[in-house]
Amino acid sequence: MQSNKIKAALAVAVAFAFSPIAIASGPHWEYEGEHGPGHWGEMAAEFSTCGVGKVQSPIDIKGAKPAKLPEIQFDYKDSPLKIVNNGHTLQVNYAEGSSITVDGKQYKLLQFHFHTPSEEATDGKRHAMVAHFVHKSDDGKLAVIGVLLDKGAENKAFGAAMGRMPTEAGEERSYANVTINAANLMPAGKGYYSFAGSLTTPPCSEGVKWMVMKEPVKVSAKQVKSFQKLYEMNARPLQATNDREIQVSM
Ligand SMILES: [Zn+2]
Known part of the structure; x- marks a missing residue:
């Protein structure tokens, strides 16, 4: 009896060590239920933009205006695979030294992840x-490139990461x-496509330059x-576009 109780207590302790609650910093949030997107803004003062922001992501991309958008110059180098x-x-943390340059401004590639x-x-x-693909400039501006993934042929590059994914939350x-x-x-x-937006996860910070590949x-x-x-x-559910302009490469 006694040892069963100890075993049960140990099982709880082990489960907790691997739970996302134990590893995440700040309030615990999820994609559904009482910690879901509709409540993110009320969960903590530092998450308030999730509720009151007017330039939030993600959005439905429609009615994009054709424009002479600057070319995205990619300078992506090989990186040893580090996946968390x-x-x-699942997030692939990228080694230093890769970047994009858009309109003369350089943004360094930090990581990419999936939804x-x-x-x-x-x-x-x-x-x-x-x-x-999340990038940051030296003056702290974020630029995210989105690549939409449709079902079709197998993707070798995607498979390289997926085949080695950590299955426990908190595992790297x-x-x-x-x-x-x-x-x-x-x-x-x-x-x-080019438009202004935010992080799609708490704290939903705005001022993010979004570029979604056509x-x-x-x-x-x-x-x-x-x-x-x-x-x-x-x-995250789609957010109101409000008066944002969406542009698309001609
Ligand atoms: Zn994301």
């Missing part, structure tokens, strides 16, 4: 998944001998399923 399950998504279904919609339709895996290149996850066409990339149904085994749904 942070309790909200299912896609957070950004096009003409009201959400895609199977989206990859978000590093592979010194496996390199990944974010360029391999980009579509061939480099046209994109051409989706294919991943297999099996690859989508393997991600959904860990995260069945990790997409």
Whole structure:
């Protein structure tokens, strides 16, 4: 009896150590229920923008105005694979030295991660998944590139990360001998949609430069399923576009 109680107590302690609550900093948030997106703004003062912000992400991309958008100059180098399950998504942390330059401004690639279904919609339709590539300039400005993922042929670059994903929240895996290149996850066409937005997770900070590639990339149904085994749904609902202008490369 006594030892059973101890075992039970140990089981609870072990479960807690691996739970997202134990690893996340700040208030615990989720994609559904009482800690879901509709409540993020009320959960903590530092999350208030999630509730009252007027330039929030994700949005439905429609009615985009054709414009002469500056080319995104990619300078992505190989990075040793470092993948973390942070309790909200799978995130590949990128080695220093890769960047994009847009309109003369350089943004360094920090990480990329995935959502299912896609957070950004096009003409009201959400895609199977989206990859978000998060960049930061030296003066602290964020630029995120979104790549919409549709079901189709298997994707080798996506598979390289998915095949080595950590299954426990809080777990990080590093592979010194496996390199990944974010360029391999980009579509061939480099046209994109451009608009202002925010982080799609708390604290939902605004002032983020969003660029969503026009051409989706294919991943297999099996690859989508393997991600959904860990995260069945990790997409914030669509936010009001308000008076934002959406532009698209001509
Ligand atoms: Zn994201």
